Amino acid sequence: MSADRNVDGSVAPGYEAVREALASHPSGGSALCVLRHGEPVVDLREGWADSARSRPWTENTLVNVYSVGKPVIALAVLLLVDRGLVGLDDPIARHWPGFRARASVRQLLTHTAGLPFFPVPRDAPAWSDWDLLCADLAGAEPEWPPGTVAAEHALTYGHLLGEIVRRVDGRPPARFVAEEIAGPWGLDFSFGSAEPSRCAELEFDRPERPDLMLGEPGSVRARAVLNPPGARDLAVVNSALWRTAVVPAVNLHATAVSLARFYAGLLAGGVLGDRRLLSTALVDELTAAHFTGPDLFIESSTTWGLGVQLEPDGTWGMGGLGGNAAWADPATGHAISFVTRQLGDFDRVGAIDAALSSVRLLS
Numbered sequence: 001m002s003a004d005r006n007v008d009g010s011v012a013p014g015y016e017a018v019r020e021a022l023a024s025h026p027s028g029g030s031a032l033c034v035l036r037h038g039e040p041v042v043d044l045r046e047g048w049a050d051s052a053r054s055r056p057w058t059e060n061t062l063v064n065v066y067s068v069g070k071p072v073i074a075l076a077v078l079l080l081v082d083r084g085l086v087g088l089d090d091p092i093a094r095h096w097p098g099f100r101a102r103a104s105v106r107q108l109l110t111h112t113a114g115l116p117f118f119p120v121p122r123d124a125p126a127w128s129d130w131d132l133l134c135a136d137l138a139g140a141e142p143e144w145p146p147g148t149v150a151a152e153h154a155l156t157y158g159h160l161l162g163e164i165v166r167r168v169d170g171r172p173p174a175r176f177v178a179e180e181i182a183g184p185w186g187l188d189f190s191f192g193s194a195e196p197s198r199c200a201e202l203e204f205d206r207p208e209r210p211d212l213m214l215g216e217p218g219s220v221r222a223r224a225v226l227n228p229p230g231a232r233d234l235a236v237v238n239s240a241l242w243r244t245a246v247v248p249a250v251n252l253h254a255t256a257v258s259l260a261r262f263y264a265g266l267l268a269g270g271v272l273g274d275r276r277l278l279s280t281a282l283v284d285e286l287t288a289a290h291f292t293g294p295d296l297f298i299e300s301s302t303t304w305g306l307g308v309q310l311e312p313d314g315t316w317g318m319g320g321l322g323g324n325a326a327w328a329d330p331a332t333g334h335a336i337s338f339v340t341r342q343l344g345d346f347d348r349v350g351a352i353d354a355a356l357s358s359v360r361l362l363s
Contacts, residue, residue, distance in 0.1 A: 009044035009059075014359055018042050021355035027323075027342035029057050029200055031256035032352060037333040038264045038272070043257065049200040049341065062188070062253040063200040063339045064237060066320030067154070069252025072189070072262065073161045074109055074286070074307025075278065076176055081105075082282050085168050088306075092160075095167050099138045103146035108153075108160050109306040110290045114142025115160060116151040116224045116297060124230035127245040130172070133228075134163045150304060152297035154224040155231060158191075158248025174246045182258075184275045185265055189254035192246035199253060201238050202322075205344035213321060213343075220296040232321070250321070259326040259337035263317065267328045267335055287316050325349045329356075 007023045015034070022032050022044050029049055034042035049055040080086040086095060088106040092113075093099040103113035118133060119140040126132055137159055143151070153160065162173030169176055174191040182189055204210060210232045215221030230236030231250055242251060265272030266287075269280040278286075286306045295302040303310040310316045317327025317336075322343025328335050334356060338349055 007044050007046045009042075010040075011044065012041040015041050017355040017358050018352060019044060021351040022046060022348075025348040025351050027205070027340045027344070027348060028053075028203075029061075029063075029342060030338065030340035030348070031057060031059075031061065031063075032338045033256040033260040033336070034356070035260045035264045035335045038261075038268060038335075040257075041334075045256075047341075051201050051203050057200070059257065060188075060198055060255065061200050062194050062198045062255060063324075063341050064194075064202060064242070064250075065252050065254050065259070065324040065326075065339050066250045066322060067152075068259065068318050068320035068324045068326050068337075068339070069189075069191070069254070070157055070249060071307040071318050071326075072177060072181065072252055073158050073165075073173060073191075073248035075181060076165050076173060077105065077109065077161050078278060078282055078286060078306060079180055080165065080168050082279050086164065088285075092164065095164050096138065101140060101142045101146060103142060105164065106290065106306070107146045108157075108164075110150070110304040111152045111157070111295070111297075112147050112150050112291055112304070113153065113160070114144045114146045114149065114151075115140055115156055116143065116153045116220060118156060118227050122228040124228055124233070124236050125241065126228045127230060127236075127247055128241055130159070130162075130246060133159050137163075150291050150293060150295040150302060151220050151224070152295055152302075153249065154221075154297055155228075155247070155249050156224075158246075158250070162246070162248045172246070173248055177248075181262075181277065184277060185261065185272045187254075187258040187261055189252055189258045189262075191248050191252060192244055194243045194253035196240065196243065199243060200341035202234055202341050202343060204234070204322075205342050209343060215299070219299075221299065224297055254339065256337045256339045259339065260335045263326055263328040263335035263337070267330060267333065319346065319349070323348055332356075332359075 029047035031045040270278035326337040
């Protein structure tokens with residue numbers, strides 16, 4: 001087969017610049033979906049699902065989207081809030097007896113709980129031991145008084161929120177997401193149950209990329225992503241260990257269409273098709289500003305909603321390591337998702353966003 005593949009898929013009239021943006025920034029395996037008011041206007045893919053370039057990327061290809069999955073586990077907790085089972089300002093210990101840090105559910109959702117690190121050094125196989133890592137977090141002292149400092153809980157976020165789901169609902173978080181979010185909304189994503197034959201193989205765009213992602217030695221960023229090891233190790237993230245582990249902070253395996261549909265449902269006030277998952281009031285709460293200021297992990301000023309980042313232009317969503325991103329633009333009704341197996345920077349997302357901006361001018 002040819003070493004390169006052109007962009008496949010469709011775009012609605014007026015969105016041709018978006019196709020050109022994707023074609024001009026190939027990654028050897030990626031997909032882009034844009035919905036407007038829930039209807040597809042861009043559905044594109046390019047490249048391959050593996051580094052050997054033997055499996056073309058298709059509409060059914062799953063890829064690990066890293067932190068793009070964080071709003072999914074956040075929504076799981078918000079469903080429990082909507083049902084009156086959890087309060088946003090409840091102390092975590094109310095639902096998780098023995099939890100040491102005096103942090104609230106809201107502080108967990110906004111990355112201000114002071115628990116951005118797993119406190120006990122572990123090896124990579126610990127990713128498959130949910131109870132072990134949750135016990136480590138339960139005994140941890142916060143790095144700062146909860147509510148005072150933001151530092152994206154890069155690896156800990158999913159275990160902290162997922163364990164609340166498990167203790168309140170009784171179902172493991174992956175099952176809860178499958179039955180209460182993915183199933184009702186018809187979304188093709190999951191934690192811990194990705195079909196190997198459908199998974200894209202991750203690779204870095206250049207050899208030095210893992211070190212560039214790490215940050216300065218001893219920094220919050222470096223400390224947050226090094227324990228347990230493996231989240232940036234291709235031998236781990238392309239393995240059965242990782243794909244069957246439940247790491248809701250960073251290992252959602254998803255299609256581009258499923259993520260765009262997720263945001264379309266939130267844009268529509270918590271309704272997708274004929275299925276309401278969340279009240280409009282809680283969607284408004286999710287997308288409201290709960291913290292604005294420096295984030296020590298991101299190393300820039302950030303505004304956090306309840307599981308999503310809010311941008312100055314009014315958009316909100318979440319990016320993930322390597323250039324994955326999914327977001328909503330309320331001004332245009334766009335729900336956008338870009339997913340890639342080639343881990344690099346966000347230049348590709350920037351080009352796509354710029355192309356969409358030109359479409360907005362014509363709308």
